[in-house]
Amino acid sequence: MILRLSFxxxxxxxxxxxxxxxxPKKNPPLVAPFDARKELNRIxxxxxxxxxxxxxxxxxxxxxTHPKSDVADDATIQxxxxxxxxxxxxxxxxxxxxxxxxxxxxxxxxxxxxxxxKCLHRLGRIDExxxxxxxxxxxxxxxxxxxxxxxxxxxxxxxxxxxxxxALYSIAFIYQNDPKVExxxxxxxxxxxxxxxxxNENDLLKVIEDSRLGVARAQAAFxxxxxxxxxxxxxxxxxxxxxxxxxxSGTPLKVRAENYVRQIDSRRRVEANTIGAVLPLTGRHxxxxxxxxRGLQLGLGVYGSNRSGLKLSVVDSEGxxxxxxxxxxxxxxxxxxxxxxxxxxxxxATSVATKAEELGIPSIGLSQKAGLTGIGNYVxxxxxxxxxxxxxxxxxxxxxxxxxxxxxxxxxxxxxxxFANLFWDExxxxxxxxxxxxxxxxxETDFRGPIKRLVGTxxxxxxxxxYTSRLKDWYKKQKKISSRxxxxxxxxxxxxxxxxxxxxxxxxxxxxxxxxLAYQGINNVxxxxxxxxxxxxxxxxxxxxxxxxxxxxxxxxxxxxxRNSKFFREFVSAFGEEPGLFEAQSYxxxxxxxxxxxxxxxxxxxxxQALAALDQVEGITGPISMTNQREIARPLTPFIxxxxxxxxxxxxLEEPYPQIQSGKSANKKSLKK
Numbered sequence: 224m225i226l227r228l229s230f231x232x233x234x235x236x237x238x239x240x241x242x243x244x245x246x247p248k249k250n251p252p253l254v255a256p257f258d259a260r261k262e263l264n265r266i267x268x269x270x271x272x273x274x275x276x277x278x279x280x281x282x283x284x285x286x287x288t289h290p291k292s293d294v295a296d297d298a299t300i301q302x303x304x305x306x307x308x309x310x311x312x313x314x315x316x317x318x319x320x321x322x323x324x325x326x327x328x329x330x331x332x333x334x335x336x337x338x339x340x341k342c343l344h345r346l347g348r349i350d351e352x353x354x355x356x357x358x359x360x361x362x363x364x365x366x367x368x369x370x371x372x373x374x375x376x377x378x379x380x381x382x383x384x385x386x387x388x389x390a391l392y393s394i395a396f397i398y399q400n401d402p403k404v405e406x407x408x409x410x411x412x413x414x415x416x417x418x419x420x421x422x423n424e425n426d427l428l429k430v431i432e433d434s435r436l437g438v439a440r441a442q443a444a445f446x447x448x449x450x451x452x453x454x455x456x457x458x459x460x461x462x463x464x465x466x467x468x469x470x471x472s473g474t475p476l477k478v479r480a481e482n483y484v485r486q487i488d489s490r491r492r493v494e495a496n497t498i499g500a501v502l503p504l505t506g507r508h509x510x511x512x513x514x515x516x517r518g519l520q521l522g523l524g525v526y527g528s529n530r531s532g533l534k535l536s537v538v539d540s541e542g543x544x545x546x547x548x549x550x551x552x553x554x555x556x557x558x559x560x561x562x563x564x565x566x567x568x569x570x571x572a573t574s575v576a577t578k579a580e581e582l583g584i585p586s587i588g589l590s591q592k593a594g595l596t597g598i599g600n601y602v603x604x605x606x607x608x609x610x611x612x613x614x615x616x617x618x619x620x621x622x623x624x625x626x627x628x629x630x631x632x633x634x635x636x637x638x639x640x641x642f643a644n645l646f647w648d649e650x651x652x653x654x655x656x657x658x659x660x661x662x663x664x665x666x667e668t669d670f671r672g673p674i675k676r677l678v679g680t681x682x683x684x685x686x687x688x689x690y691t692s693r694l695k696d697w698y699k700k701q702k703k704i705s706s707r708x709x710x711x712x713x714x715x716x717x718x719x720x721x722x723x724x725x726x727x728x729x730x731x732x733x734x735x736x737x738x739x740l741a742y743q744g745i746n747n748v749x750x751x752x753x754x755x756x757x758x759x760x761x762x763x764x765x766x767x768x769x770x771x772x773x774x775x776x777x778x779x780x781x782x783x784x785x786r787n788s789k790f791f792r793e794f795v796s797a798f799g800e801e802p803g804l805f806e807a808q809s810y811x812x813x814x815x816x817x818x819x820x821x822x823x824x825x826x827x828x829x830x831x832q833a834l835a836a837l838d839q840v841e842g843i844t845g846p847i848s849m850t851n852q853r854e855i856a857r858p859l860t861p862f863i864x865x866x867x868x869x870x871x872x873x874x875x876l877e878e879p880y881p882q883i884q885s886g887k888s889a890n891k892k893s894l895k896k
Contacts, residue, residue, distance in 0.1 A: 522813020734764025
């Protein structure tokens with residue numbers, strides 16, 4: 224942007240800038256006659272009225288008549304502005320440069336350099352444009368407004384050349400010196416983007432050593448702090464966060480950096496008898512969280528006949544990733560917990576595990592979230608994971624039931640996509656075939672469309688010749704056809720070239736899908752699902768349409784040993800109700816932590832090592848061990864719906880199913896991401 228001084232005469236601007244732009248080695252301008260100044264003012268009026276062509280001619284004549292004068296200097300600036308407005312960048316550049324290269328001192332040199340640089344930029348001459356900005360910034364006593372404009376233009380040039388460090392200097396200068404709040408806010412966002420996305424570790428180290436870089440140093444130090452934290456170099460991380468807090472004064476980064484300093488300092492403070500828990504105590508999952516909490520309290524010895532003296536600090540995750548992260552921070556900083564239990568939900572499990580790993584506190588998750596323990600060596604889990612379920616379900620289907628071809632019908636939510644991907648991969652790994660895949664909206668209530676797409680009866684044009692043939696046959700069979708009579712919409716039979724349909728969704732959704740499958744003529748196909756089908760709601764909603772459906776789940780709570788266990792008796796005594804799987808899993812986590820701490824572990828590192836080596840510790844119905852993937856080993860059992868009841872599957876419950884005729888499914892959508 225070229226700075227303009229409204230409609231003040233140019234000689235006024237000359238006096239304003241004169242004291243700021245001393246240029247020795249150049250001759251002072253001659254003072255032009257009064258009539259020349261008067262003529263320049265009239266030309267300015269013409270130009271303001273849009274008579275640029277006439278103004279150009281008069282300006283050139285004025286410059287020729289009074290060369291090396293103050294009027295010629297201002298006339299040159301005015302002429303260059305007209306060329307710029309006309310986007311005649313080459314002529315504009317030449318005009319500005321005539322003033323810059325003159326042996327006469329010009330108080331308008333800063334504007335000329337900035338304007339010439341912008342013209343070169345538009346002409347694609349980036350290096351020359353950059354050189355002029357540097358020359359402008361070197362003007363002694365440069366006006367602060369011009370200095371700001373040089374940096375704004377320079378930032379654009381440096382970004383285009385990939386000079387990230389110099390670009391940071393310019394954008395940091397803009398942040399520190401522009402009086403406009405919106406400009407400062409935008410500049411800070413660009414600093415953050417540059418540091419977080421474009422700088423490598425060596426760049427970051429250069430930035431924090433350069434005091435010119437202001438707020439960019441704070442961003443670089445903060446990012447280095449995060450890097451060192453992931454590397455478990457806590458002393459270095461604390462030093463960088465402290466620097467970020469110091470250099471980031473007045474920015475939101477200061478608060479975040481100070482929070483990390485407190486978190487790192489809290490690592491040195493550990494209450495060896497305090498266990499933390501992160502649970503969704505409010506919201507739609509609150510009832511499950513309360514059941515889980517009761518099991519954990521009993522396992523730790525907070526309740527029950529054999530008290531342990533352990534303290535349990537529970538923080539609500541609010542069911543959100545941010546809430547889960549804050550909960551872990553609070554348990555570490557305020558409660559100095561030695562270990563953390565949680566989270567239950569897939570959407571918060573990663574946040575809990577990542578933050579706990581970052582702060583070096585062991586966490587035991589209760590979520591099925593795929594890949595959770597891969598986050599780090601401090602992350603453990605006691606849950607029936609999606610991988611476990613899919614692996615056992617496909618094994619039973621292919622090895623025990625002889626199935627080879629499968630379809631997948633799944634919702635477009637995180638749960639559905641995760642299970643669908645895992646199922647597809649497992650089938651292919653075992654040499655099976657996925658014959659059809661169809662996604663549907665997670666809020667869907669009418670499953671006719673997704674099912675018809677799956678079996679090739681939705682898009683008639685894909686089977687046009689077959690449809691035309693069947694339509695002719697239908698008309699031939701009609702004894703009398705009225706104008707109101709229309710062909711049925713089920714002329715095309717479904718293409719069912721699969722043995723089973725995998726539906727990773729709730730009992731409510733499955734209970735709506737099952738009768739629609741039958742209605743669409745898809746019979747003698749096995750329904751397969753996940754352990755959330757293990758409820759009477761699934762049978763109540765699906766009725767006869769879900770008979771012979773199979774899934775896998777833990778059989779622990781169905782075993783006689785479970786009801787005869789000490790845990791079962793104490794739970795009923797303490798809480799007045801019978802426990803289920805959620806209570807049992809959290810109870811075992813409590814037992815494991817109690818066992819670990821009773822053996823004398825008093826550090827977070829020691830607890831993590833003890834958990835990784837866990838082997839044959841007595842659980843509710845048998846010994847508990849930890850796998851190499853830091854997962855508590857748990858056998859799964861296949862279940863089948865038979866005679867309106869969920870029972871353990873065995874081969875004697877199977878009925879003969881007709882062989883599936885091979886064919887082509889009309890819709891083979893890929894869900895791989």
